[in-house]
Amino acid sequence: MDVxxxxxxxxxxxxxxxxxxxxxxxxxxxxLQLVGRRDGASGSLLHGLAHDLRDAWAEAAxxxxxxxxxxEVLADVVVLCAGATITGxxxxxxxxxxxxxANLPVAEAVARAVAANGHGGxxxxxxTNPVEPxxxxxxxxxxxxRVLGMGAFLDTMRFRHEVAAELGVxxxxxSGLVLGEHGFGMVPCWSxxxxxxxxxxxxxxxxxxxxxxxxxxxxxxPRIEAALAAEGAAAAYRLVEGLDAGLRTMLRPWVTQLCGAxxxxxxxxxxxxxxxxxxxGGQVVAAAQVxxxxxxxxxxxxxxxxxxxSAAGIDRIVPVAxxxxxEARVRAGxxxx
Amino acid sequence: MSxxxxxxxxxxxxxxxxxxxxxxxxxxxxxxxIDEASAAMRDGRPRIELTFRCGEPLCRWxxxxxxxxPEVAAVAIAPAAEPPLTx
Numbered sequence: 001m002d003v004x005x006x007x008x009x010x011x012x013x014x015x016x017x018x019x020x021x022x023x024x025x026x027x028x029x030x031x032l033q034l035v036g037r038r039d040g041a042s043g044s045l046l047h048g049l050a051h052d053l054r055d056a057w058a059e060a061a062x063x064x065x066x067x068x069x070x071x072e073v074l075a076d077v078v079v080l081c082a083g084a085t086i087t088g089x090x091x092x093x094x095x096x097x098x099x100x101x102a103n104l105p106v107a108e109a110v111a112r113a114v115a116a117n118g119h120g121g122x123x124x125x126x127x128t129n130p131v132e133p134x135x136x137x138x139x140x141x142x143x144x145x146r147v148l149g150m151g152a153f154l155d156t157m158r159f160r161h162e163v164a165a166e167l168g169v170x171x172x173x174x175s176g177l178v179l180g181e182h183g184f185g186m187v188p189c190w191s192x193x194x195x196x197x198x199x200x201x202x203x204x205x206x207x208x209x210x211x212x213x214x215x216x217x218x219x220x221x222p223r224i225e226a227a228l229a230a231e232g233a234a235a236a237y238r239l240v241e242g243l244d245a246g247l248r249t250m251l252r253p254w255v256t257q258l259c260g261a262x263x264x265x266x267x268x269x270x271x272x273x274x275x276x277x278x279x280x281g282g283q284v285v286a287a288a289q290v291x292x293x294x295x296x297x298x299x300x301x302x303x304x305x306x307x308x309x310s311a312a313g314i315d316r317i318v319p320v321a322x323x324x325x326x327e328a329r330v331r332a333g334x335x336x337x
Numbered sequence: 338m339s340x341x342x343x344x345x346x347x348x349x350x351x352x353x354x355x356x357x358x359x360x361x362x363x364x365x366x367x368x369x370x371i372d373e374a375s376a377a378m379r380d381g382r383p384r385i386e387l388t389f390r391c392g393e394p395l396c397r398w399x400x401x402x403x404x405x406x407p408e409v410a411a412v413a414i415a416p417a418a419e420p421p422l423t424x
Contacts, residue, residue, distance in 0.1 A: 001366060002402070029362055065405055074401055076366075119367065119398035 001030050001279050004067070004075035006110055007082025008034035009042025012127060014049060015264035016079055019272050021053050025279060026062040033075050035082070038068035070106070070113035076122060076311070077279075078114060079271060080138075082106050083128040086257060096183065100133040111138035111147075123278070123313060125150055127267060131182045131289045132302040132335035139291040139302075145313040149289025151182020152304025154270050155249060156287045159188050162245035162252075166210055167195060177287045177320065178249060179304045181333035184217040186304070188246035191323040212244040217251060224251060225258065233259035283310045290314060292334075297327060301336035339390050341372070341417040346385040346403060347410045356408055357385060363402055364389055388417055 003026060007013035017034055020026045034049060036042025050064040067073055083103035086094050107128065114122050124147045126134050131149035138147045155178035157171075164171040176193035178186050190211050198207055214220070220243070228236035236255045240248055256263050277284050287304045295317040296305040306318035322330065348356060357376050364371055364387075373388040391399070396414060403412045 029359075063407065074398070074405060117398070117401065119395045121367075 001026070001077065002033065002075040003030070003077045003079065003275070004033035004035055004073050006035040006070075006073065006078060006080045006106070007042075007128070008049065009036040009040070009045045010081060011262045011264050012085075012267050013079075013081035015268040016081060016127075016271055017049065018053070019268040020275070021057050021061055023272055023276075024060065025272060025275055027060060028062060030062040031065055031075070032062045033065040033067055033073065035067045035070075035073055043068060070109040071117065073110060073113055074117065077125065077275065078110065078122055079125045079127060080107060080110055080134070081127045082110075085129065085262070087260075087262075096130045096133075100130050103128050103130075103134060104137055107134040108137050108141070111141040115141040121312070122146060123311060124148070125271065125274075126289070127271065129182070133337070135289045135291060136302045136335060136337045143313065144291040144293075147291065148307070148309060148314070149182065149302070149304070150267075150271065150274075151289050152178055152180075152186075152287035153274060154267060155182060155186050155188075155304070157270050157273070158253065158266070159245065159249040162248045163193060163195065163210060166245055167198070167206070169195060169197070173197065177306055179287055179306065179320075179322075179326070180330040181335070182289060182304060184221070184250055185329070185333040186250060187326050187329045187333070188249055189320075189322055189326045190246065191326055192320060210245055214243050214247055217247060220247065220251065221254070224255065228255060228258055278309070278311045281311070283308055283315065285318065290317075292317070297322075297331060299331065299334050301334040303330060303334045339392055340396070341388060341390050342396050342414050343417045343419075344387040344389065344400075344403075344412065344414045346387070346412045348383045348385060348408050349410045350383065350408075353408070359408065360385060360403070360406065361387075363406070364399065367391075367395060367399070369395065369399070 005013050005017045008017045020032055026032050034046045036046045046066050054061050083106055124138055126149045128134055131151035135147055135149040159178045160174040160176055161171045164174045173196040177189050179189055180187035224236050224239050227239055240251045253263050274284055285308050288307050289302055289304050290307055291302050292299045294300055306320045308315045361371055369389050369391045371387050371389045376385045400414045403409050
């Protein structure tokens, strides 16, 4: 299997590339293509990264190929990590529109190149933000069943972890979805949450108790960012810890992003979790940003929806019943180009 | 639509154990079965010749993919019905 990481010189892309090799997902019979820009820092860095990967994993490493233009992208699975991000530096543009303006060109270029040069069966996983406009842009060139935004998948894994941590159980025992927009408009769907063993009145009561609310993320954000600026990351995380699991899902990664750590480990591990199943021939049942044509809630546009997918792409949308508020918020967050 | 193709690959170095198998896996991983294969020295150069069957988009992808292999010096693919190849 050939996997291309576009933006392999960046923080997230590099972690994804390293994890693919370190965790043995790609071995000597596979190929990992590291994609960067010849005129950027990656023009040099990717050569070094390739040598470092071979140095570390030698005989276990896949064939390593370097590419420096979208036209050179050649793989069965393309992971798009390239582009600008929000770092928390003073004065930087933080709007979704500004991020989209910065990152749409690379997404379009990659999708156009894969459409022109590919074999037609490629899977494109969009990690770069903002996920929804980029998925929409890629679907202008590629079969929409083969383009998935990773935002809702990441959010869902984080939500399940937050619920599991609060109950003191393993994440694997928790089911539940985060749908809608990848951003502060995300919708942790409590109506979909179930935890193995938490059945009956007592179990349902404990699960209901997790749902404490506490305000909208947008309202809490200024206080958390003020704490981060004035007292540091530990103080900001303490504020986040006091919120319910749904809000922690939105705000903990934001603190991680702004404190400078970014989220390479969490993002890479989640991608790997998905690829481990897909590359092994299995199916994944989760949430992802997809271009809908009425299959979920009658929506047309890009949003996080419950899907079943494999290496062949999206197999189907899973019909999930949401409560009225969740449904309204998912509807409100649909991206239409 | 599936067409029969003839592929000639000149490798960077001849006589490397497993080379034919490694290049064959590029086809196998995309569901392409190789109908005929041979590996020999021709005019003092190591050469692999294959025939296989697939649609044209996949064939062109395989050609691009082979060109990016570090073991491949040159590759030429043409419909099997056409005259012999020169990489």
